[in-house]
Amino acid sequence: MKKMLVVAALAICSFASAQKGTILVGGNIGFTSETTDYSSSEVKTNEFSFSPKVGYQFNDNWTIGGEFTVNSAKDNTGSVETKDNGFKFGAFARYAVPLSQTFAVYADMGAGFQNAKTKVYGPGNAYAKYKADGMYVGITPALFINMKNSFGLNFSIGGLGYETLSYDNNGPDVNSFFxxxxxTVNIGISKNF
Known part of the structure; x- marks a missing residue:
């Protein structure tokens, strides 16, 4: 499937390149699905995220801007269902290295604030709700393919990061390194103006 996406993208590529002094507008859509088998039950997790970005490319390699992410996840463990919704907003810096007029690799380094809300539904209509605030920092390497009219496709398969969440009402403080x-697979589109 991944090979088919790359071949399809290559088939419609043309020679366009981002230039110094342009505005970058783009975003990624991400989906993660995981199934874990325990001896007594199976845990299914699905997560969807949408991450738009706007930045200014001040030279041929560097772009700085703002980012926003909305995500939603759902876990099923037997008779317990957990729904997580969250958002992140912050700033990013992108360093891009062109490999040719068609391809480039880049790394996005982002940091900012985040918010999370969790709802847990149990047997017998049991219900619990939790809220948390925190911060995040991360780096995501990716491949960029230049398309027609300054449009581009972005592909990434994960990253490296650190997040904190502090839950309300004397809840736990969570620190995550990932x-x-x-x-994960993220596919995005971007355009330079």
Missing amino acids: FNFGK
């Missing part, structure tokens, strides 16, 4: 290469 290295999720190969566990």
